[in-house]
Amino acid sequence: MKKWLGSSGVCINQDGQLLMVLQGRPAENKTWSIPSGGKEQEETFEECCIREVKEETGYTVEVVEKLKVKQRTYEQINVAVEAHYFLVKVVGGKRNFQDPDNLIYDIAWKDVRVNLPRRPRIS
Template sequence: MQKWFGSSGICINKNNELLMVLQGKPDENKKWSVPSGGQEINETFEECCIREMEEETGYIVELIDEIKVKKASYKELNISVEVHYFLVKIVGGERKIQDPDHLIYDIAWKNIDELKELDLSFPGDRILLIDCMNNQK
């Protein structure tokens, strides 16, 4: 079974809105997600999160806390995944898509009501993201 490792950044602004990206392959329906991606060789999960945030949103972030580690196996795809979720805050940069994989189509701040209705790339993340937003109030 293949193994995939990655990180996700959860960034909530002072208006209690979550930073999200609209992503997908060119031939797929696009869905919303928090910025995330795969770990590169010799990269820590923390470094992966910081890099992915900048690539997908243009923002430079600082890690506040590791919130969750999600592990899952998908036998039908012959892959197991381990994703580290970090709470982050913006410390620089500007909103700009610069994703080298060309999978990001939009960057937006979403409030909790919008998050409840969005078509998510990873629907299982909805509860975690809502909980994070509720805890930031």
């Protein structure tokens, strides 16, 4: 079974907004997600996270803490996935498309507050 290793950067600004990228292959529907990508052989997971955020958004970040490791096996395509998630903060750079894979279509700070339906008042 082939194994894919990667990292993702969760970056929240002072206004509580999450850094996200609109991505997808040319023929696919595009979706918003956090910056992420595959680990290169000589990298640590932290270095991968920092590189991917820089490539996809233009921002330089530093890792604040490791959040979780997500593992999943996709039997139908014979691939095991291990993704490391890190909380990061912006320390430099500016919003800029630098994606070498040409899969990024937009970069934005998105409001992540959930609008839950109001519960009816009971008198």
